[in-house]
Each structure stands twice: as C-alpha cells, then as structure tokens.
Amino acid sequence: MKTERMFSILIYLLKKHLVSAEELAEKFEVSKRTIYRDMDALSAVGIPIISYLGKNGGFTLIDSFQLDKFTFSEDEKKILLEGLALKNDLFDNNHLSILQNKIELLKENKDEHFSNMTIASATLHRKSIEEETKLKIQQILAVIEQDNQMRISYVSQTSSTSSRIIQPIKLNFMNGSWYLEAFCETKKANRLFKLTRIRNIEVITDNTKITYVEDTEIPLIKTEKVEEIVLLFSKSExxxxxxxxxxxxxxxxxxxxxxxxxxxxxxxNLLPFLLMFGRHVKIESPLWLKNQYVNEIKFIYES
Incomplete structure (x- = not known):
C-alpha cells in the first residue's frame, strides 16, 4: 500500500545518510518513477527531503530532522481518522479500515472513534453505477501502484467507441463524477477519461512504458463562452x-x-437542468436558450 511504503521510505531515510532512487526502487520493488512520486508526496506534507543529482546522488533528510517531528498530536490523529473514514466511504477499501485500526491504537484515548462526517452517496449516479465505479477505482489504483498501462474501451460524449492504450496518472473527482487523468498513446498527450464511460479495462504488464510529460496541459473543455442567464422559478422550488x-x-x-x-x-448543455424543474421554470433570457427549451419540449411531446 502506498501510505505504508512511504512511511517505510521515511524510516529508511532516517537510518541511512544518502539513498539513491535505484536503491529505494529495488528495496521496495517499485519503479524509480514511483520513488520520485513518493518523494514529491513526502515533500508536499512537509518532510524536509534533500535531493542530490549526479552519479553519486540520491535522497537524504536535513540533519535537524528527527523522528519525533513525524509523530501526531491527538487532534492530528482525529483528522487522519476522519479523512480515512471519508475515503473508505468513497472506495470501500479494506486496507483503509486496517490503517484506521492502526491509528486507533496510537490514540491516548482508547474509546472507539466515531466519525462526525460520512458519505452515503458521492455522486448522482444510481447505486449500481456507483458500485461499478468503485470497482473501477480499485482496479485503476492498483494499476497506478504497479506502474502498469491499461488498454481501455472508451465511449466518448459523441457516442463513438475507441480502444486506447493509456498510462494512468491519477484519479480526479470533479462535478460529482470520477475522471482518470492518463497519458493517451493515441493522442500522445494527457487526457481525462470519465470512469462511467470506460467500458472495459485490460491491464498491460509488459516492460514497455509510455513516456509522458507530467506538466502537459490537459484539454478539459472548450474555451469558456460565458453568458448571463435569467430564469424565473416558482417559490416552491x-x-x-x-x-x-x-x-x-x-x-x-x-x-x-x-x-x-x-x-x-x-x-x-443547460437543458437537462431546466427540464428537471418542469412547469416551475421560465426562461427570461437569452432568447436562444428559450427557443432551444421550447423546441426540446415539443420534441419530447411529439416523440
């Protein structure tokens, strides 16, 4: 598990003065790229890691850093438990429950921890779709962890189906839906793939890896064309x-x-949102949206 590996890397760095990426990769049976990602993640949470380039380079910690700097206060343990509880609600991951139990053992107060927050349904999808998405998340996280590639069958917004070979990078939760950020071999660029539209996943475990650029800009949507919308609703809404x-x-x-x-x-497309309100919404402006709405109602009525 990534969290346990990163903690083990920290302990390893505390024991040794300078460690190369190759040594760490061999020690923890992952790729060097995964080690670099772990180092970035450790630095992001405040661990003072120093990186030396060159043939005899590697990673080390600043001399003043001690293990007691990595211990947690009771409030910090509570925050960690809350975060793990929420992530467990999202993913139904048994490893997270195990990690929660480990942190529970570190608490001075041994009373059972009850989370003040929970996530009953993370998206607007039906329960069966949410369960299917959770399975995809677990599979994708395993692929990322093992630094493998995937061949996916993907249905685009325009309903075209394509087969893509991709290098998954990370999962993003946006606008109530899960997306996979990945380097697409076909497009030779980073792309976002909506998980509900990924219809099949095949893991590729060979040693031929795609080279991708971490900072490649992802074309999420067209350039925004913002316009003022004015609507009238019934007071009951x-x-x-x-x-x-x-x-x-x-x-x-x-x-x-x-x-x-x-x-x-x-x-x-704003029409699905407007249709949700039925007779309780009226479009004041713009005129083109009002005409679109009227035509949509006519089409539904006549179909």
Whole structure:
C-alpha cells in the first residue's frame, strides 16, 4: 500500500545518510518513477527531503530532522481518522479500515472513534453505477501502484467507441463524477477519461512504458463562452435552488416568483437542468436558450 511504503521510505531515510532512487526502487520493488512520486508526496506534507543529482546522488533528510517531528498530536490523529473514514466511504477499501485500526491504537484515548462526517452517496449516479465505479477505482489504483498501462474501451460524449492504450496518472473527482487523468498513446498527450464511460479495462504488464510529460496541459473543455442567464422559478422550488445557486443570485419578485441571474458557460448543455424543474421554470433570457427549451419540449411531446 502506498501510505505504508512511504512511511517505510521515511524510516529508511532516517537510518541511512544518502539513498539513491535505484536503491529505494529495488528495496521496495517499485519503479524509480514511483520513488520520485513518493518523494514529491513526502515533500508536499512537509518532510524536509534533500535531493542530490549526479552519479553519486540520491535522497537524504536535513540533519535537524528527527523522528519525533513525524509523530501526531491527538487532534492530528482525529483528522487522519476522519479523512480515512471519508475515503473508505468513497472506495470501500479494506486496507483503509486496517490503517484506521492502526491509528486507533496510537490514540491516548482508547474509546472507539466515531466519525462526525460520512458519505452515503458521492455522486448522482444510481447505486449500481456507483458500485461499478468503485470497482473501477480499485482496479485503476492498483494499476497506478504497479506502474502498469491499461488498454481501455472508451465511449466518448459523441457516442463513438475507441480502444486506447493509456498510462494512468491519477484519479480526479470533479462535478460529482470520477475522471482518470492518463497519458493517451493515441493522442500522445494527457487526457481525462470519465470512469462511467470506460467500458472495459485490460491491464498491460509488459516492460514497455509510455513516456509522458507530467506538466502537459490537459484539454478539459472548450474555451469558456460565458453568458448571463435569467430564469424565473416558482417559490416552491427555493430548496432545490440552493443546491445550485447562491443568495446573491436569487431574488424574490413582487409576484412571488424567484428570479435567478447567473453566468454560465454556454458550451455546456443547460437543458437537462431546466427540464428537471418542469412547469416551475421560465426562461427570461437569452432568447436562444428559450427557443432551444421550447423546441426540446415539443420534441419530447411529439416523440
């Protein structure tokens, strides 16, 4: 498990003055690239790692660093347990439960820890889709951990299906959905793949690795084309509106309707959102959106 390996690397660095990436990779049976990622992660949480380049280079810790700097206060242990509990809710990962139990043993107060937060349903997907996505997450994390590639069958937003060989980099949770950031061999660039649209995963375990650039810009969406949208809602919809809008965007009209004014990227399709409110929404502007909505209602009625 990555967390346990990183802790073991820290202990190893405390015992030895200077350690090469090759030695660490051989010691922990991972690639050098994985070691570099682990070092970046340790540095990101405040571990003072020094890197020396060259033939006799490697990694070391600053002389003033001691193991007691890596111990946790009771509040920090609680924060760790909360984070693990939430991640366990997302992934249903048994390894996380084991790690939670280990941290529980470090607590001075041995009472059972009850999380103040939980995640019952992380996305808007049906339960069966969420369970399918969790399985994909576990499989993808294992591929990343082993530094392997994957061949995936992917359905694009325009419904075209393609086979891609990719080098997975990391998982991203955005706008209520999971995405995989990966280097695509076909496009020779980093791309995002929505997990629900990945229909098949085949792990490639040979030694031929794709070379990718960590800082490659990912083309997520088209350049934003922002326009002001003005909608009128029935007063009964106020609770729903707070799921999507702020107080500053909602105003009560004299006739009792709720006026919502907000900026929106018109590259994105707003019609599914509007249809959710049925007869309780009216489009004031822009005119093109109103016409699109009317045409959509007519099509649904006539189909």
């Amino acid at each position: 106020l609770g729903k509106l707070y799921d999507f809008f702020t107080d500053d965007e909602i105003s009560l009209q004299e006739d009792g309707h709720l006026k919502v004014t907000f900026d929106y990227d018109t590259n994105k």
